[in-house]
Amino acid sequence: KQEVTQIPAALSVPEGENLVLNCSFTDSAIYNLQWFRQDPGKGLTSLLLIQSSQREQTSGRLNASLDKSSGRSTLYIAASQPGDSATYLCAVRPSGTYKYIFGTGTRLKVLA
Amino acid sequence: EPEVTQTPSHQVTQMGQEVILRCVPISNHLYFYWYRQILGQKVEFLVSFYNNEISEKSEIFDDQFSVERPDGSNFTLKIRSTKLEDSAMYFCASSVERTTYNEQFFGPGTRLTVL
Numbered sequence: 420k421q422e423v424t425q426i427p428a429a430l431s432v433p434e435g436e437n438l439v440l441n442c443s444f445t446d447s448a449i450y451n452l453q454w455f456r457q458d459p460g461k462g463l464t465s466l467l468l469i470q471s472s473q474r475e476q477t478s479g480r481l482n483a484s485l486d487k488s489s490g491r492s493t494l495y496i497a498a499s500q501p502g503d504s505a506t507y508l509c510a511v512r513p514s515g516t517y518k519y520i521f522g523t524g525t526r527l528k529v530l531a
Numbered sequence: 532e533p534e535v536t537q538t539p540s541h542q543v544t545q546m547g548q549e550v551i552l553r554c555v556p557i558s559n560h561l562y563f564y565w566y567r568q569i570l571g572q573k574v575e576f577l578v579s580f581y582n583n584e585i586s587e588k589s590e591i592f593d594d595q596f597s598v599e600r601p602d603g604s605n606f607t608l609k610i611r612s613t614k615l616e617d618s619a620m621y622f623c624a625s626s627v628e629r630t631t632y633n634e635q636f637f638g639p640g641t642r643l644t645v646l
Contacts, residue, residue, distance in 0.1 A: 450633065462622060462639035463574070470632060508574065512633060517562065517587045518576035519635060 421446045421513050425522035432499055433530050440494040440525045442509030447487050453519060454483050454494050455508040463508065467494070471514075499529045533557045535638035537623050543644045544613055552608045552641045554623030563606045564624040564635060565598065567591070574622065580606065613645045 422445045432438055442452070451470045455463040467476045467483040469492070475484040482495040496503060506526045510519035536555045544550050556563050565577040578588045580598050597609045606625075610617055620642050624635040 453634065463637040465634060465636060468632070468634045517564070517579040518589070520576070521574040523573050
Protein backbone atom coordinates (compact mmCIF):
# COMPACT_ATOMS: atom_id res chain seq x y z
CA LYS A 420 0.00 0.00 0.00
CA GLN A 421 1.41 3.37 -1.02
CA GLU A 422 2.33 5.67 1.86
CA VAL A 423 3.50 9.27 1.44
CA THR A 424 5.48 11.04 4.14
CA GLN A 425 6.63 14.65 4.30
CA ILE A 426 9.43 16.00 6.43
CA PRO A 427 9.58 18.35 8.23
CA ALA A 428 6.00 18.76 9.42
CA ALA A 429 6.61 22.46 10.05
CA LEU A 430 9.33 24.90 9.12
CA SER A 431 9.96 28.52 10.01
CA VAL A 432 12.61 30.50 8.12
CA PRO A 433 13.63 34.14 7.70
CA GLU A 434 12.78 35.85 4.45
CA GLY A 435 15.32 35.33 1.67
CA GLU A 436 16.43 31.86 2.65
CA ASN A 437 16.54 29.00 0.19
CA LEU A 438 14.76 25.94 1.53
CA VAL A 439 14.05 22.31 0.74
CA LEU A 440 10.90 20.36 1.51
CA ASN A 441 11.05 16.58 1.42
CA CYS A 442 8.56 13.96 0.31
CA SER A 443 9.04 10.21 0.38
CA PHE A 444 6.83 7.41 -0.91
CA THR A 445 6.99 3.69 -0.34
CA ASP A 446 6.14 2.27 -3.78
CA SER A 447 8.09 3.45 -6.82
CA ALA A 448 5.36 2.33 -9.26
CA ILE A 449 3.91 5.76 -9.91
CA TYR A 450 2.70 7.66 -12.95
CA ASN A 451 3.60 11.06 -11.57
CA LEU A 452 4.02 13.24 -8.51
CA GLN A 453 2.36 16.59 -7.95
CA TRP A 454 3.23 19.35 -5.48
CA PHE A 455 0.43 21.55 -4.16
CA ARG A 456 0.14 24.63 -2.01
CA GLN A 457 -2.72 24.97 0.50
CA ASP A 458 -3.50 28.23 2.26
CA PRO A 459 -5.46 28.00 5.55
CA GLY A 460 -9.09 27.06 4.91
CA LYS A 461 -8.55 27.15 1.16
CA GLY A 462 -8.28 24.74 -1.74
CA LEU A 463 -5.22 23.17 -3.30
CA THR A 464 -3.18 25.06 -5.86
CA SER A 465 -1.11 22.93 -8.20
CA LEU A 466 2.53 24.03 -8.23
CA LEU A 467 4.42 21.44 -10.24
CA LEU A 468 3.81 18.02 -11.73
CA ILE A 469 6.67 15.63 -12.46
CA GLN A 470 6.06 12.60 -14.63
CA SER A 471 7.73 9.35 -13.59
CA SER A 472 10.14 9.60 -16.53
CA GLN A 473 11.32 13.08 -15.50
CA ARG A 474 13.97 14.06 -12.97
CA GLU A 475 12.91 17.63 -12.30
CA GLN A 476 10.56 20.47 -13.11
CA THR A 477 10.96 24.19 -12.59
CA SER A 478 8.51 27.04 -12.27
CA GLY A 479 9.84 30.43 -11.28
CA ARG A 480 11.50 30.14 -7.85
CA LEU A 481 10.31 26.56 -7.44
CA ASN A 482 12.20 23.47 -8.48
CA ALA A 483 10.95 19.95 -7.84
CA SER A 484 13.06 16.84 -8.27
CA LEU A 485 12.08 13.20 -8.41
CA ASP A 486 14.14 10.11 -7.66
CA LYS A 487 11.61 7.41 -8.33
CA SER A 488 13.84 4.45 -7.55
CA SER A 489 14.56 5.71 -4.04
CA GLY A 490 11.00 6.98 -3.52
CA ARG A 491 11.92 10.61 -2.93
CA SER A 492 11.02 14.05 -4.17
CA THR A 493 12.17 17.47 -3.03
CA LEU A 494 10.67 20.89 -3.52
CA TYR A 495 13.26 23.64 -3.55
CA ILE A 496 12.07 27.20 -2.94
CA ALA A 497 14.60 29.90 -3.75
CA ALA A 498 14.71 33.29 -2.03
CA SER A 499 11.68 32.64 0.15
CA GLN A 500 9.13 35.41 0.75
CA PRO A 501 6.43 35.91 3.40
CA GLY A 502 3.85 35.21 0.67
CA ASP A 503 5.23 31.68 0.40
CA SER A 504 3.82 30.91 3.86
CA ALA A 505 1.38 28.03 3.40
CA THR A 506 1.15 24.26 3.71
CA TYR A 507 2.89 22.36 0.92
CA LEU A 508 1.48 18.98 -0.03
CA CYS A 509 3.07 16.24 -2.04
CA ALA A 510 0.86 13.70 -3.82
CA VAL A 511 1.69 10.64 -5.88
CA ARG A 512 -0.43 8.91 -8.48
CA PRO A 513 0.16 5.15 -8.30
CA SER A 514 0.46 3.31 -11.60
CA GLY A 515 -2.84 1.89 -12.83
CA THR A 516 -4.99 4.34 -10.87
CA TYR A 517 -6.65 7.71 -11.30
CA LYS A 518 -6.25 8.86 -7.72
CA TYR A 519 -3.60 10.86 -5.93
CA ILE A 520 -2.32 9.79 -2.51
CA PHE A 521 -1.34 12.74 -0.36
CA GLY A 522 1.23 13.32 2.31
CA THR A 523 0.43 15.18 5.53
CA GLY A 524 2.16 18.31 4.32
CA THR A 525 4.83 20.72 5.49
CA ARG A 526 3.57 23.90 7.12
CA LEU A 527 5.93 26.70 6.07
CA LYS A 528 6.19 30.09 7.70
CA VAL A 529 8.48 32.71 6.16
CA LEU A 530 9.24 35.54 8.56
CA ALA A 531 9.61 39.12 7.29
CA GLU B 532 -7.69 31.49 -16.07
CA PRO B 533 -10.20 28.63 -15.95
CA GLU B 534 -10.84 27.20 -12.51
CA VAL B 535 -12.91 24.62 -10.70
CA THR B 536 -15.72 26.14 -8.65
CA GLN B 537 -17.68 24.62 -5.78
CA THR B 538 -20.90 25.52 -4.00
CA PRO B 539 -21.74 26.05 -1.23
CA SER B 540 -18.53 27.10 0.49
CA HIS B 541 -19.94 25.96 3.82
CA GLN B 542 -22.82 23.57 4.52
CA VAL B 543 -24.22 22.81 7.95
CA THR B 544 -26.59 19.88 8.30
CA GLN B 545 -28.14 17.65 10.91
CA MET B 546 -27.05 14.05 11.26
CA GLY B 547 -29.15 11.77 9.06
CA GLN B 548 -29.94 14.45 6.50
CA GLU B 549 -29.02 14.25 2.82
CA VAL B 550 -26.61 16.76 1.36
CA ILE B 551 -25.56 17.53 -2.19
CA LEU B 552 -22.26 19.22 -2.86
CA ARG B 553 -21.87 20.86 -6.23
CA CYS B 554 -18.89 21.41 -8.48
CA VAL B 555 -18.35 22.99 -11.87
CA PRO B 556 -15.19 21.48 -13.38
CA ILE B 557 -13.02 23.26 -15.92
CA SER B 558 -15.00 23.27 -19.15
CA ASN B 559 -12.83 21.12 -21.42
CA HIS B 560 -11.95 18.58 -18.72
CA LEU B 561 -13.27 15.06 -18.98
CA TYR B 562 -12.21 13.44 -15.72
CA PHE B 563 -13.69 14.41 -12.38
CA TYR B 564 -12.78 13.57 -8.80
CA TRP B 565 -13.88 14.07 -5.23
CA TYR B 566 -11.48 14.14 -2.29
CA ARG B 567 -12.03 15.00 1.33
CA GLN B 568 -9.90 16.32 4.16
CA ILE B 569 -10.94 15.82 7.75
CA LEU B 570 -9.59 18.63 9.91
CA GLY B 571 -5.91 18.06 10.66
CA GLN B 572 -5.67 14.95 8.48
CA LYS B 573 -4.48 14.06 5.00
CA VAL B 574 -6.42 14.74 1.84
CA GLU B 575 -8.12 11.44 0.91
CA PHE B 576 -9.39 10.24 -2.46
CA LEU B 577 -13.08 9.35 -2.66
CA VAL B 578 -14.00 8.72 -6.29
CA SER B 579 -13.13 9.36 -9.92
CA PHE B 580 -15.68 9.71 -12.71
CA TYR B 581 -15.46 9.59 -16.48
CA ASN B 582 -17.99 9.21 -19.26
CA ASN B 583 -20.87 9.07 -16.78
CA GLU B 584 -19.37 6.19 -14.86
CA ILE B 585 -17.34 5.74 -11.71
CA SER B 586 -13.86 4.70 -12.80
CA GLU B 587 -12.38 4.21 -9.36
CA LYS B 588 -13.52 4.59 -5.76
CA SER B 589 -12.00 4.24 -2.33
CA GLU B 590 -13.17 2.25 0.68
CA ILE B 591 -14.61 5.46 2.10
CA PHE B 592 -17.01 5.79 -0.83
CA ASP B 593 -19.68 3.40 0.41
CA ASP B 594 -23.39 3.15 -0.42
CA GLN B 595 -24.07 6.41 1.41
CA PHE B 596 -22.22 8.29 -1.31
CA SER B 597 -23.13 8.84 -4.94
CA VAL B 598 -21.90 11.05 -7.76
CA GLU B 599 -23.65 12.41 -10.79
CA ARG B 600 -23.10 14.66 -13.74
CA PRO B 601 -26.67 15.89 -14.18
CA ASP B 602 -25.89 18.20 -17.10
CA GLY B 603 -22.96 19.32 -19.21
CA SER B 604 -21.36 21.46 -16.55
CA ASN B 605 -22.13 20.28 -13.00
CA PHE B 606 -20.66 17.38 -11.04
CA THR B 607 -22.29 16.52 -7.73
CA LEU B 608 -21.51 14.47 -4.65
CA LYS B 609 -24.50 13.27 -2.63
CA ILE B 610 -24.29 11.93 0.89
CA ARG B 611 -27.52 10.14 1.57
CA SER B 612 -27.64 10.09 5.37
CA THR B 613 -24.89 12.16 6.92
CA LYS B 614 -22.93 11.03 9.97
CA LEU B 615 -20.87 13.11 12.38
CA GLU B 616 -17.69 11.63 10.88
CA ASP B 617 -18.62 13.00 7.44
CA SER B 618 -17.67 16.46 8.70
CA ALA B 619 -14.76 17.49 6.49
CA MET B 620 -13.66 19.73 3.66
CA TYR B 621 -14.72 18.21 0.35
CA PHE B 622 -12.68 19.05 -2.72
CA CYS B 623 -13.70 18.56 -6.32
CA ALA B 624 -10.98 18.20 -8.96
CA SER B 625 -10.84 17.76 -12.70
CA SER B 626 -8.29 16.85 -15.34
CA VAL B 627 -8.29 17.06 -19.10
CA GLU B 628 -6.94 13.57 -19.65
CA ARG B 629 -6.06 10.40 -17.82
CA THR B 630 -2.67 9.72 -19.36
CA THR B 631 0.44 9.64 -17.26
CA TYR B 632 0.43 13.44 -17.20
CA ASN B 633 -3.01 13.80 -15.51
CA GLU B 634 -2.56 17.13 -13.73
CA GLN B 635 -5.54 17.51 -11.44
CA PHE B 636 -6.92 20.96 -10.67
CA PHE B 637 -8.75 21.44 -7.42
CA GLY B 638 -11.63 23.66 -6.41
CA PRO B 639 -11.72 25.78 -3.23
CA GLY B 640 -13.69 23.14 -1.32
CA THR B 641 -16.97 22.86 0.57
CA ARG B 642 -16.73 22.68 4.32
CA LEU B 643 -19.38 20.24 5.55
CA THR B 644 -20.35 20.37 9.22
CA VAL B 645 -22.64 17.62 10.51
CA LEU B 646 -24.28 18.35 13.87
